[in-house]
Amino acid sequence: MASDTSRQFLLIDGDDTLWDNNVYFEQAIEAFIDFLGHSSMTREQVRAALDEIELMNVSVHGYGSASFTKNLRQTYERLAERDLRPPEIEHVLQLGQRIATQPVQLLPNVAETVGYLAGRHDLMLLTKGHPEEQRLKIEKSGLASRFTATAVVHEKAEETYRAIVQERQLDPTRTWMIGNSPRSDINPALQAGLNAVFIPHEHTWRLEKEKVTPADGRLLVLRAFGELRAHF
Ligand SMILES: [Mg+2]
Numbered sequence: 001m002a003s004d005t006s007r008q009f010l011l012i013d014g015d016d017t018l019w020d021n022n023v024y025f026e027q028a029i030e031a032f033i034d035f036l037g038h039s040s041m042t043r044e045q046v047r048a049a050l051d052e053i054e055l056m057n058v059s060v061h062g063y064g065s066a067s068f069t070k071n072l073r074q075t076y077e078r079l080a081e082r083d084l085r086p087p088e089i090e091h092v093l094q095l096g097q098r099i100a101t102q103p104v105q106l107l108p109n110v111a112e113t114v115g116y117l118a119g120r121h122d123l124m125l126l127t128k129g130h131p132e133e134q135r136l137k138i139e140k141s142g143l144a145s146r147f148t149a150t151a152v153v154h155e156k157a158e159e160t161y162r163a164i165v166q167e168r169q170l171d172p173t174r175t176w177m178i179g180n181s182p183r184s185d186i187n188p189a190l191q192a193g194l195n196a197v198f199i200p201h202e203h204t205w206r207l208e209k210e211k212v213t214p215a216d217g218r219l220l221v222l223r224a225f226g227e228l229r230a231h232f
Pocket residue numbers: 013014015016017179180181
């Protein structure tokens with residue numbers, strides 16, 4: 001059992017840290033590009049057009065599969081080289097909607113590692129997105145009871161982390177953010193004075209990627225969630 005002085009407060013991301021998420025969006029995008037069948041745009045160009053629409057809409061629609069579905073429809077309406085007919089629009093909508101019906105697939109060694117960590121530290125699940133969609137994923141993950149708190153936020157920015165530290169009266173030097181997104185998990189947490197554990201995931205959403213800022217000793221980079229056992 002860890003002594004009191006080694007007890008840490010661990011904030012843990014959900015999507016693509018505890019369970020697969022973005023891979024389902026990737027599959028929908030690939031199916032969308034096939035369906036669109038554009039005569040001159042490359043797959044990369046179609047993706048760039050979708051990225052642009054997603055970036056434009058995120059502040060209005062937020063994250064999650066319902067917002068993604070609207071973005072997919074908008075991209076279709078913009079790029080389709082044929083008449084916009086209801087059955088085809090419906091098909092595009094279904095590509096996005098079925099993401100929400102996917103099972104929650106935990107990443108390797110997550111269940112036992114979360115169990116181990118919960119016995120030694122305080123764990124808080126911190127995820128961003130559509131509140132109801134995220135709640136459902138937390139419930140389906142079977143991990144909820146391992147966390148002393150869970151929060152679904154609209155964005156994970158530096159202020160989000162500062163607010164959590166203040167509300168819960170945490171010691172930033174013993175608080176860690178663990179996640180796969182440099183933009184939402186790692187950089188804002190480091191900027192707020194926390195420690196961070198970056199666990200890259202091969203299917204991280206393109207709009208979550210950015211350079212990880214150097215952080216003199218406050219950043220740990222691991223290859224897999226199970227490696228946390230060796231550090232906590
Ligand atoms: Mg994530």
